[in-house]
Amino acid sequence: xxxxxxxxxxxxxxxxxxxxxxxxxxxxxxxxxxxxxxxxxxxxxxxxxxxxxxxxxxxxxxxxxxxxxxxxxxxxxxxxxxxxxxxxxxxxxxxxxxxxxxxxxxxxxxxxxxxxxxxxxxxxxxxxxxxxxxxxxxxxxxxxxxxxxxxxxxxxxxxxxxxxxxxxxxxxxxxxxxxxxxxxxxxxxxxxxxxxxxxxxxxxxxxxxx
Amino acid sequence: xxxxxxxxxxxxxxxxxxxxxxxxxxxxxxxxxxxxxxxxxxxxxxxxxxxxxxxxxxxxxxxxxxxxxxxxxxxxxxxxxxxxxxxxxxxxxxxxxxxxxxxxxxxxxxxxxxxxxxxxxxxxxxxxxxxxxxxxxxxxxxxxxxxxxxxxxxxxxxxxxxxxxxxxxxxxxxxxxxxxxxxxxxxxxxxxxxxxxxxxxxxxxxxxxx
Numbered sequence: 001x002x003x004x005x006x007x008x009x010x011x012x013x014x015x016x017x018x019x020x021x022x023x024x025x026x027x028x029x030x031x032x033x034x035x036x037x038x039x040x041x042x043x044x045x046x047x048x049x050x051x052x053x054x055x056x057x058x059x060x061x062x063x064x065x066x067x068x069x070x071x072x073x074x075x076x077x078x079x080x081x082x083x084x085x086x087x088x089x090x091x092x093x094x095x096x097x098x099x100x101x102x103x104x105x106x107x108x109x110x111x112x113x114x115x116x117x118x119x120x121x122x123x124x125x126x127x128x129x130x131x132x133x134x135x136x137x138x139x140x141x142x143x144x145x146x147x148x149x150x151x152x153x154x155x156x157x158x159x160x161x162x163x164x165x166x167x168x169x170x171x172x173x174x175x176x177x178x179x180x181x182x183x184x185x186x187x188x189x190x191x192x193x194x195x196x197x198x199x200x201x202x203x204x205x206x207x208x209x210x
Numbered sequence: 211x212x213x214x215x216x217x218x219x220x221x222x223x224x225x226x227x228x229x230x231x232x233x234x235x236x237x238x239x240x241x242x243x244x245x246x247x248x249x250x251x252x253x254x255x256x257x258x259x260x261x262x263x264x265x266x267x268x269x270x271x272x273x274x275x276x277x278x279x280x281x282x283x284x285x286x287x288x289x290x291x292x293x294x295x296x297x298x299x300x301x302x303x304x305x306x307x308x309x310x311x312x313x314x315x316x317x318x319x320x321x322x323x324x325x326x327x328x329x330x331x332x333x334x335x336x337x338x339x340x341x342x343x344x345x346x347x348x349x350x351x352x353x354x355x356x357x358x359x360x361x362x363x364x365x366x367x368x369x370x371x372x373x374x375x376x377x378x379x380x381x382x383x384x385x386x387x388x389x390x391x392x393x394x395x396x397x398x399x400x401x402x403x404x405x406x407x408x409x410x411x412x413x414x415x416x417x418x419x420x
Contacts, residue, residue, distance in 0.1 A: 009219050015409045079412035093307035103388040103405040172411040178313040188414045192407050195313040197400050199225045201382040202289035204398045
């Protein structure tokens, strides 16, 4: 693999291509061109080729890509050849929705535990997944070889939860709380702000009026 | 405003800058450099300047930006000077979480109604917001001048809900269902896939091992 800096937008698109290829594969489609991928996901053929070129040569000129092979290579690039064990902190509405989100398991993310400090929730299960007190984070993370923690608690608790997850041994954190948090340099962190998606829509609505 | 094609990544970063500036403004900070913005949000000064340059000249060389002025200009660019009325379809865990998500109101998005066809939910309220049957979508969208609809229903119902929202008169749709949906060309559509965020983390975890 080249050591080029890969734009995050490329990673996001690879993820989208892979979903589309999975769907095609299920429907029995075996070969596809960059133009057809672009049409399927709303992009340009040049963008598709450029995104893939970061990672080597795929497909055959004039023939296209083998759907299943290309998808397997993208899945490998994205680090999804192995399953990942994930814990979710917060068993409120958002945490519950994430625990039951089918899109995670489809992509190889296996939620193994939910943590919450509400004694009325501890001991219950969400779609079969047990809810533990946060005090057991380190034990569960080690036992289940968890590498990713998802934060779905109210903003004031987000930093404390992040510290606990890092201490417990996770390597990456996905933060849904609308609060900037900090983690050590060797921990991967991604903040999800759900309002950003609405702002892209309103920006586009504004542009289209001009 | 220039008619340049603005990269979506720029819009996403503007949204992040604006949140950071809002926080600084609350803390009484009045002036900031592109380097300080970059440090605050995890980017580079050159990127900050390039993102802003799409929209004109801001700040004073050698002095920096006025925090509040810059934020107001970004808010205007993002189309957030006005409030937007939003409806959410689906009163399950995800719909409930989104209805109560504080990050929306902070950015000017006002959830005015939730739709669900579960007769046990219709007539109830989520954080004070009424739940209506989807049959009333057109009436509520017109009455409340709703421009944005959020889809938070299971995947098999997503296309049907999108059609209903378009028929009801919304101009933009944010789709959380893990299913590709289609809408007329004059409707803004954004598909949110929550697993993508995890895939960026696993990609980065893979890169850092090399």
